[in-house]
Amino acid sequence: MSPRPSTAHVRRPAILSAAAEVISERGVQNTRISDVAERAGTSAPGVLYWFESKDQLLEEALVFADARFYEGLTEELGALGSATERLGRLIDLWPSADDGETVLWMELWVRSLREPKLAETRERLDRRWRETIAEIVREGQETGEFVEGDPDGLALVLGALLDGFAIQLTLGDPAVSTDVVRRHCLRLAMRGAEHDEGSMEPA
Amino acid sequence: MSRERILDAAVNRIAADGIDAVRIARIAMDAGVSTALVHYHFDTREALLAEALTHSFDRAGDIRTEGPQRLQDMIEQCLPLPGEQERDWVLWVELWLRAVRHPELRPTAAKLYERMHEWFREAIEEEFPNADAGATADRILALIDGYGVRALLGDPAVSLERAREEIWAGLAPVPAPH
Numbered sequence: 001m002s003p004r005p006s007t008a009h010v011r012r013p014a015i016l017s018a019a020a021e022v023i024s025e026r027g028v029q030n031t032r033i034s035d036v037a038e039r040a041g042t043s044a045p046g047v048l049y050w051f052e053s054k055d056q057l058l059e060e061a062l063v064f065a066d067a068r069f070y071e072g073l074t075e076e077l078g079a080l081g082s083a084t085e086r087l088g089r090l091i092d093l094w095p096s097a098d099d100g101e102t103v104l105w106m107e108l109w110v111r112s113l114r115e116p117k118l119a120e121t122r123e124r125l126d127r128r129w130r131e132t133i134a135e136i137v138r139e140g141q142e143t144g145e146f147v148e149g150d151p152d153g154l155a156l157v158l159g160a161l162l163d164g165f166a167i168q169l170t171l172g173d174p175a176v177s178t179d180v181v182r183r184h185c186l187r188l189a190m191r192g193a194e195h196d197e198g199s200m201e202p203a
Numbered sequence: 204m205s206r207e208r209i210l211d212a213a214v215n216r217i218a219a220d221g222i223d224a225v226r227i228a229r230i231a232m233d234a235g236v237s238t239a240l241v242h243y244h245f246d247t248r249e250a251l252l253a254e255a256l257t258h259s260f261d262r263a264g265d266i267r268t269e270g271p272q273r274l275q276d277m278i279e280q281c282l283p284l285p286g287e288q289e290r291d292w293v294l295w296v297e298l299w300l301r302a303v304r305h306p307e308l309r310p311t312a313a314k315l316y317e318r319m320h321e322w323f324r325e326a327i328e329e330e331f332p333n334a335d336a337g338a339t340a341d342r343i344l345a346l347i348d349g350y351g352v353r354a355l356l357g358d359p360a361v362s363l364e365r366a367r368e369e370i371w372a373g374l375a376p377v378p379a380p381h
Contacts, residue, residue, distance in 0.1 A: 119356050123356075160350045175320075180338075
């Protein structure tokens with residue numbers, strides 16, 4: 001009998017973490033199940049035992065990466081003193097130039113175009129993200145740091161803005177930096193910031 | 204013009220099948236030309252995607268209205284409205300990912316973003332002379348992508364109506380630095 005590698009000790013999280021890395025580096029299209037297995041220290045059947053397709057692997061890897069992101073986030077934000085600081089930190093954590101997660105989101109967008117199930121997952125993850133932003137917005141409104149108005153609406157604008165800038169950052173647009181993103185987002189949210197300079201009356 | 208016909212066919216096929224799955228032979232068939240001719244004009248998938256998108260951009264962009272109506276019409280042209288614009292949007296989303304994977308596409312992406320930025324910057328400058336037109340254009344582009352991709356994917360929170368209103372609202376508060 002030839003010795004077969006045991007897969008029992010490799011847990012699902014190790015495979016998902018490996019999948020998130022490999023997919024982010026190479027894309028769903030160029031990821032082979034065996035690449036993920038190798039990264040996770042298991043065999044292809046070991047991966048296929050848990051995930052039947054690459055789309056499923058992408059979906060679950062994103063859900064996994066997302067959960068990991070929120071775990072760290074709750075801790076980080078809890079340590080900060082004000083809603084303004086929390087929003088600022090959230091912005092810093094989101095789009096960055098060499099962020100593997102933005103690429104995973106791009107993969108999800110492209111595949112959601114043709115896979116309704118993935119589109120649903122995207123919507124669910126996005127809703128959670130917006131709820132996280134809305135919570136900070138509500139807090140900032142209560143303390144008087146942020147502008148009044150519908151917190152869910154403001155969370156949606158901030159979410160859209162962050163994604164739009166994340167795309168340009170990921171594509172290496174020299175005109176966009178994290179500072180620029182932060183300035184735009186805080187200007188939208190903070191009380192008084194919208195009237196600070198200049199006039200927006202039409203010509 | 205066979206090149207034109209190939210690009211029209213490519214835009215439709217890439218939107219339907221995706222850049223990864225699209226078959227060059229199928230584009231050739233749709234365009235009524237030989238596969239060899241498609242390869243002659245575009246030797247890689249990346250070149251085909253880049254040219255197809257540039258082709259879409261060339262067709263758009265011709266807006267003759269003036270004043271606030273002009274900016275409204277520009278935003279309208281950037282929304283994933285059913286039909287041609289939705290199709291162009293699919294290519295746009297494909298471009299983001301493809302450009303990450305294939306750095307040779309980045310200059311095309313950068314050029315298209317620059318073109319859009321200039322287009323908006325000039326119109327904003329004309330309409331709001333006291334605004335920081337560059338920064339406002341930055342924000343409008345980010346909002347178009349952020350709302351556009353959600354509307355394209357049928358997010359229940361982002362109807363086309365909502366996307367249109369929110370992008371328009373994004374024109375307002377970026378005052379010029381003193």
